[in-house]
Amino acid sequence: MTTTTTRIAIVTGAARGIGAGVSKRLAADGVAVAVLDLDEAACQAAVAEIEDAGGRAIAVGADVADEEAVKASVEKVVAELGEPTILVNNAGVIRDNLLFKMSTADWDTVMSVHLRGAFLMTRAVQRYMTEAGWGRIVNLSSTSALGNRGQANYAAAKAGIQGFTKTLAIELGKYGVTANAIAPGFIETEMIMATAERMGMTFEDFKAYAVREIPVGRGGRPADIAHAVSFFTSEDAGYVSGQVLYVAGGPKA
Structure with a gap:
């Protein structure tokens, strides 16, 4: 990194897959990382890999859709790592079904984790960013935001993430905070x-x-997404905000 200050990041849904890949890449970039997922024990493998490579990380267990759990998790990060100024909202679930078969619970679960979760985490962390006069928010959308059979809930949530991201960019830009979204393909x-x-x-x-x-x-591989996150969270990406980057091996929008 180009600064002597160690940035602190929270990556949600980070026990495996894209989240784990992002956590390891940010650690390699010199960032201290809170690896957050529903099950704290499941985060330990990613934390151990980061530490073995010389990085700094902690495991945090929290349900991102639970307001009190989010508050407690951020307080833990502040106490054990420092005040976070990088947030990657990656936590997500799928409950796929055709519309006429989709239950209300399946709709609500997907909305809660993706949209409510991103909202709660961002609201909890933005104060540290605005106080520092520097912040990076990256939200994970999807090519499904453009529409995908059997994913009315997921597509709506991921499209919502894009609108949420653009609004964050407008509201927080004057505080030195950028907000961007990444929409992975396969x-x-x-x-x-x-x-x-x-x-x-x-x-x-x-x-x-x-x-x-x-x-x-x-x-695609998790490393492909992690590379994009690395760019958006870098010191030199301060003039890029409110964007949606489709990382899908070809044009999508």
Whole structure:
């Protein structure tokens, strides 16, 4: 990093997949990272990997949709690492189904984790950013924000994330805080593997089907998303805000 100040980051949904990849990349960039997920014990592997590489990290367990849990988790980060000025809202779940089969609970669960969770985490952390006069917020959207069969809840939530991001950029810009969104396409994670299994397909067949439509001819990896997060959270990205970057191997919007 180009500053002598160690930045403190919180990455949600960070026990595995994209979140773990982002946490490790930020640590490699010199950032101290709070690896946050629903199950604190599940975060220990990512924390250990960061520490083994010479980085600094802690595991934090919290339900991002729970207001009190969010407050307590941020207080823990402040006490154990310092005041956070980088936030990556990555926590998410899927409850896919066609609209006429989708339960109200499935709708509410997805909205709560993605939208309420991003709202609660950002509201809790923004005070440290505005006080510091510097901050970086990165929200994970998805190509599904453009519409995707069987994902009315997820698509709506991810589209909402984009509007939320742009509003944060407008409100917080004068305090030196940027807000951007990343919309991944097909990324090879455990969540995608579970989707393939639910559809009765092997992961390799599912991936081959998806890759046929990807111009660069391969699936994405968590490191691809982590690289984009690294840019958005860097010292030199202060004039980039309110943007949605589709990391999908080809044009989406």
